[in-house]
Amino acid sequence: MAKVAFIGLGVMGYPMAGHLRKKGHEVTVYNRTASRAEKWVAEHGGHCAPTPREAAFGAELVALCVGNDDDVRSVVFGQEGALEGMSPGAILVDHTTASAELARELFQAAQKIGVGFLDAPVSGGQSGAELGQLTIMVGGEEEPFERARPLLDVYAKSVRLLGPAGSGQLAKMVNQICIAGLVQGLSEAILFAEKVGLDVEAVVDVISKGAAQSWQMENRSATMHARKFDYGFAVDWMRKDLGICLKEAERVGAPLPVTRLVDQFYAEVQEMGGGRWDTSSLIARLAAEN
Amino acid sequence: MAKVAFIGLGVMGYPMAGHLRKKGHEVTVYNRTASRAEKWVAEHGGHCAPTPREAAFGAELVALCVGNDDDVRSVVFGQEGALEGMSPGAILVDHTTASAELARELFQAAQKIGVGFLDAPVSGGQSGAELGQLTIMVGGEEEPFERARPLLDVYAKSVRLLGPAGSGQLAKMVNQICIAGLVQGLSEAILFAEKVGLDVEAVVDVISKGAAQSWQMENRSATMHARKFDYGFAVDWMRKDLGICLKEAERVGAPLPVTRLVDQFYAEVQEMGGGRWDTSSLIARLAAEN
Numbered sequence: 001m002a003k004v005a006f007i008g009l010g011v012m013g014y015p016m017a018g019h020l021r022k023k024g025h026e027v028t029v030y031n032r033t034a035s036r037a038e039k040w041v042a043e044h045g046g047h048c049a050p051t052p053r054e055a056a057f058g059a060e061l062v063a064l065c066v067g068n069d070d071d072v073r074s075v076v077f078g079q080e081g082a083l084e085g086m087s088p089g090a091i092l093v094d095h096t097t098a099s100a101e102l103a104r105e106l107f108q109a110a111q112k113i114g115v116g117f118l119d120a121p122v123s124g125g126q127s128g129a130e131l132g133q134l135t136i137m138v139g140g141e142e143e144p145f146e147r148a149r150p151l152l153d154v155y156a157k158s159v160r161l162l163g164p165a166g167s168g169q170l171a172k173m174v175n176q177i178c179i180a181g182l183v184q185g186l187s188e189a190i191l192f193a194e195k196v197g198l199d200v201e202a203v204v205d206v207i208s209k210g211a212a213q214s215w216q217m218e219n220r221s222a223t224m225h226a227r228k229f230d231y232g233f234a235v236d237w238m239r240k241d242l243g244i245c246l247k248e249a250e251r252v253g254a255p256l257p258v259t260r261l262v263d264q265f266y267a268e269v270q271e272m273g274g275g276r277w278d279t280s281s282l283i284a285r286l287a288a289e290n
Numbered sequence: 291m292a293k294v295a296f297i298g299l300g301v302m303g304y305p306m307a308g309h310l311r312k313k314g315h316e317v318t319v320y321n322r323t324a325s326r327a328e329k330w331v332a333e334h335g336g337h338c339a340p341t342p343r344e345a346a347f348g349a350e351l352v353a354l355c356v357g358n359d360d361d362v363r364s365v366v367f368g369q370e371g372a373l374e375g376m377s378p379g380a381i382l383v384d385h386t387t388a389s390a391e392l393a394r395e396l397f398q399a400a401q402k403i404g405v406g407f408l409d410a411p412v413s414g415g416q417s418g419a420e421l422g423q424l425t426i427m428v429g430g431e432e433e434p435f436e437r438a439r440p441l442l443d444v445y446a447k448s449v450r451l452l453g454p455a456g457s458g459q460l461a462k463m464v465n466q467i468c469i470a471g472l473v474q475g476l477s478e479a480i481l482f483a484e485k486v487g488l489d490v491e492a493v494v495d496v497i498s499k500g501a502a503q504s505w506q507m508e509n510r511s512a513t514m515h516a517r518k519f520d521y522g523f524a525v526d527w528m529r530k531d532l533g534i535c536l537k538e539a540e541r542v543g544a545p546l547p548v549t550r551l552v553d554q555f556y557a558e559v560q561e562m563g564g565g566r567w568d569t570s571s572l573i574a575r576l577a578a579e580n
Contacts, residue, residue, distance in 0.1 A: 181475015
């Protein structure tokens with residue numbers, strides 16, 4: 001059994017840390033809002049620590065899952081930060097969806113003190129975290145990856161090393177870019193089907209057998225048609241992720257015309273009060289367009 | 291065994307008519323370029339007729355698969371048209387991707403002379419036609435649908451009646467709208483992955499297990515990454531289909547902002563000389579954008 005620290009007990013981190021505990025690992029948690037860490041300990045056992053540094057102290061692996069680049073910086077760096085508590089040979093794993101630039105910075109800071117670093121953003125949403133069925137896209141070096149892998153497998157169905165530090169974050173961006181154009185296209189298709197009077201369910205059933213098929217079509221068309229947007233990843237978070245994509249794309253000169261447009265559509269969903277709706281709520285904005 | 295006419299022996303119609311013949315039906319074909327009809331008869335047996343009217347004469351079912359609304363009009367209406375050769379109780383099935391307005395017009399013209407009509411555009415491409423594995427989206431009435439179905443099943447894996455005349459065409463439009471946004475999003479994602487130096491195949495392998503998954507991702511990312519665009523449905527045809535979508539959308543007041551933009555991107559692909567490339571060639575336009 002391993003000694004593990006888990007920092008950030010949000011909708012993702014809470015169940016991820018729980019899976020480690022259920023496998024019998026010695027888990028110490030840290031959360032900015034301490035009451036949530038105490039609740040986690042009451043439910044799962046293990047320990048909670050008053051600072052990231054103390055959570056990380058003596059841990060073989062320190063996993064993070066927080067909000068954004070700034071949150072990562074605040075729990076990793078500084079006197080009470082996780083790095084301060086880590087010893088040579090330990091591994092820092094960042095599950096936050098953040099910039100590739102931050103991943104490279106963390107890699108270098110960790111390397112200086114003999115700590116391994118992996119950027120390891122996840123997909124699969126809250127239900128994937130709860131079921132221990134996440135997909136983890138990893139950037140970093142082979143040696144710490146192989147050592148961390150058995151622990152990541154505890155809450156993942158698929159874990160893959162994709163290249164040097166930052167590669168996990170870049171792969172997650174590829175994922176989000178795909179979803180942006182796809183969900184907007186699906187929104188236009190479903191609203192069109194409604195306006196021309198088709199039976200949306202029947203049409204989706206037929207076309208999901210062919211070249212228009214997508215996970216989003218199979219899992220979200222019925223809820224989009226019903227205008228129910230409480231099935232996962234929130235618009236506020238999508239905008240954060242697309243902001244990272246657009247910044248990176250500018251850095252490397254990759255054109256993202258539709259992704260950029262969809263980001264603006266999501267901004268309009270936020271203005272409609274839909275920041276907490278899921279990403280399929282693009283159809284609500286579209287329906288309001290006319 | 292049924293007496294069937296098949297009008298239009300293009301890349302789709304040629305093998306579709308062939309499947310009917312292989313099942314032992316008595317098939318008479320008509321094609322604008324007569325030499326192709328003669329080639330079909332030399333290969334499959336059956337008969338060829340000098341006009342649509344003569345092909346349709348005495349047939350229980352007359353199937354069409356031609357280019358566009360005008361082509362359908364020219365083979366159905368007029369003195370040498372198919373309707374002229376049809377008797378009460380026969381069924382006219384249009385496999386052309388055409389407007390819903392034309393479908394309603396054909397339905398009424400057929401009804402006047404006691405002929406059943408089904409609009410029945412297909413998806414599955416040339417390989418689907420060759421393997422007899424098409425998906426057929428049907429509009430029309432139940433009674434002729436049930437009678438025609440055993441014949442349509444000969445070249446389809448899925449045949450579904452979706453509503454009154456025009457519904458098959460409208461469903462096909464929903465399909466094309468989904469594909470437009472999806473393929474553009476996928477193009478942006480793959481080009482981004484290339485520019486940031488990721489291993490495209492590895493990233494696609496990982497993200498195709500999650501919410502970004504699509505048929506296009508699984509079947510076209512490798513060829514898009516290799517800039518090979520000879521795997522199916524051509525840009526020229528996609529523009530025809532998107533034109534039909536945009537016109538219908540205007541009629542019913544359905545906003546299609548991204549579909550409209552992607553239609554313009556396809557126009558740029560045509561200007562690049564890519565009218566015969568497949569729909570995944572959006573990535574070539576995107577790569578040329580910078």
